[in-house]
Amino acid sequence: MRSAQRSALRLVAALAGLAAVTSGCSGGSGGGIGGFGGTTQVEGKNGAEVALEAGTCWTGDLLGADPQRVLRLSTDLGVTYFAAARALADRPAFSRTQSCDKAHDLEVYRAVQVPALAPSITSYADLMRTDQPLYQQLDRAVTNACMAEPLATTAALSKVAGATAQPALPETMELGWAPPSPDQFARGQRVFACTLRHRKASTVRYDEVLTRKFPTALRTCIDSKSLVYVDCARKHDRERIAVIEARTAVLAGRFPGRKAIRSGLDGRFLDVSPAAYAALDKACTRYLRTISTVKKLTGVAEIDVDAWPTADGSYPILCEADTRPDKKPVVTQGSVYNR
Numbered sequence: 001m002r003s004a005q006r007s008a009l010r011l012v013a014a015l016a017g018l019a020a021v022t023s024g025c026s027g028g029s030g031g032g033i034g035g036f037g038g039t040t041q042v043e044g045k046n047g048a049e050v051a052l053e054a055g056t057c058w059t060g061d062l063l064g065a066d067p068q069r070v071l072r073l074s075t076d077l078g079v080t081y082f083a084a085a086r087a088l089a090d091r092p093a094f095s096r097t098q099s100c101d102k103a104h105d106l107e108v109y110r111a112v113q114v115p116a117l118a119p120s121i122t123s124y125a126d127l128m129r130t131d132q133p134l135y136q137q138l139d140r141a142v143t144n145a146c147m148a149e150p151l152a153t154t155a156a157l158s159k160v161a162g163a164t165a166q167p168a169l170p171e172t173m174e175l176g177w178a179p180p181s182p183d184q185f186a187r188g189q190r191v192f193a194c195t196l197r198h199r200k201a202s203t204v205r206y207d208e209v210l211t212r213k214f215p216t217a218l219r220t221c222i223d224s225k226s227l228v229y230v231d232c233a234r235k236h237d238r239e240r241i242a243v244i245e246a247r248t249a250v251l252a253g254r255f256p257g258r259k260a261i262r263s264g265l266d267g268r269f270l271d272v273s274p275a276a277y278a279a280l281d282k283a284c285t286r287y288l289r290t291i292s293t294v295k296k297l298t299g300v301a302e303i304d305v306d307a308w309p310t311a312d313g314s315y316p317i318l319c320e321a322d323t324r325p326d327k328k329p330v331v332t333q334g335s336v337y338n339r
Contacts, residue, residue, distance in 0.1 A: 043102070047094040048183040052191055053111045057098045060105030060197065063181065064088035073182060077125040087128040092195065094181045102203065109206035110194040112145040114138060118190060127179045138192075140248075142177045146194035148210065150290040154242060154319070157283035159276070160255055162248030165287070167209050168220045168240040168318075172199045175206075210291060212338050219335045222320075237329035239336050242287050242319040244280070244301075250315045257315075261305045270303045277301060284319035292336040297321045 050056065064070055064085060074084035098104040117138055121127065129135055143164050147155065155165040166175050174197045180189040196206040208214045216232035220240035223230050230236050249255035260271040284299025300322040309315050321336040323329055 043097060043099045045097045047096055047181065048187060050094075050097055052094060052108060052180050052184055052189050052193055054108055055100065056108045057100040057104035058092060058094055058106040058108070059096045059098055060201075061093040061095045062089070063091045063093045065093075073124075073128070077123065077128065079125050079128045083131070084128050087130045092178045092181075092193070092197075094178075094184060094193075098201075100205065103201035104203070105198055105201050107196045107206055108193040109196055110146055111191040112142060112194065113191055114141045114145070117141060121190075124182050124185045127185070139177075142192045142194075145192075146175075146177050150210070150287055151242065153290075154283045154287040155244060157279065157286055158244050158317070159279040159283075160244060160246045160249045160317070161252065164245045165242055165283075165319075166245075167242055169209070170218045170220070172202075173197070173204070173218070174199075210337070212335070214335070214337060216335050219337065221335070224329060232335040233333060235331050235333055237322070237331050239321045240318055241291065241299075241321050241336060242284065244283065244317040244319060246315040246317055247309075247313065250309075255315075258308055261308065268305045270305050270308060272303065280317060280319075287319060288321050288336060290339075292321065292338055294321070294332075294336045294338065296330050297323065297332070297336060300324065 047058065064087075067085075070084050070088055071081060073079070073088070074081045077084075079087075092106055098106075100107060117134070120134055121138070126132075126134055127138075130139075140162070144152070147164060147166070151165040151167070155163040158165070169175065176195050176197065178193050178195055179185070180191065180193070196204075196209075198204070204214070204218070219232040221230050221232035221234070221236040222228070222238040222240070223234075223236050224238055232239060246255050250257045255276075256270055256272055261268055262271050263269075280301035281299055284301050286299070288294075288297065288299040298321075300320050302318040302320055304316075304318065307316065
């Protein structure tokens with residue numbers, strides 16, 4: 001049983017200055033694990049004329065921001081307004097490019113194709129009916145294709161059916177994917193964008209996330225004694241390094257859901273078998289060894305029952321660089337991401 005107290009954390013002022021850190025960080029495509037070479041885009045060019053490809057950066061404009069545009073698209077494509085509004089609410093408009101070397105809102109860090117499904121996507125309407133099997137198949141395929149190799153390996157080793165994995169990120173940043181805009185689709189663009197979105201414009205690039213280039217203030221380090229998040233430059237005994245998403249398995253009944261939450265001497269916990277936790281720990285440790293040379297810590301999987309599921313329906317399993325639950329904590333400084 002994993003102690004519920006390990007997940008009971010409060011956010012401290014150390015992370016309140018994230019935006020200031022991101023705005024001052026140097027950009028560039030860099031190298032390292034999952035590094036995808038980038039190009040500097042001319043800021044302000046019409047997105048319909050620019051190929052949707054890796055290394056391009058864009059404004060944070062959303063297709064769903066204009067209700068009248070949503071209405072026109074729903075009418076033109078024969079999709080209900082409710083379905084269109086839901087699909088386009090958070091979808092990037094890819095309307096104007098930005099320089100990746102300067103503060104930007106959205107980066108396309110990889111562009112992927114899905115040949116197996118391409119013949120079935122005959123209209124942009126297929127990309128707006130998000131509740132249909134075709135779109136759900138597309139969602140799974142693109143999400144898997146967007147994962148860098150170490151993350152794909154982590155997901156596979158977790159033994160959680162249909163799992164995906166991503167590096168741990170601050171609340172100011174979000175990974176996702178998006179199809180081309182309606183204008184781009186009409187001009188024949190058929191790639192799907194793997195995206196890193198910033199809530200406040202930043203120079204940070206995706207390939208920095210998996211390397212030592214990422215600022216320590218944007219990592220998620222934890223002082224277990226005080227139960228607070230801290231800048232990883234400060235002393236801490238845990239660092240959250242990745243998140244395994246188990247939603248597919250939970251909804252299919254192949255991994256414990258909310259009904260498996262129990263109460264024990266240390267608080268509430270999710271009733272997961274020791275074998276399942278062993279596989280999760282192995283997956284987290286493999287990822288840790290990929291991104292770090294630190295040997296005195298290991299990968300430990302944690303499940304916060306207060307976020308099982310989260311408000312948006314996610315079932316996150318947290319990978320942390322830590323010591324085993326039965327071992328004395330090791331206090332360190334600096335992020336374990338050091339390659």
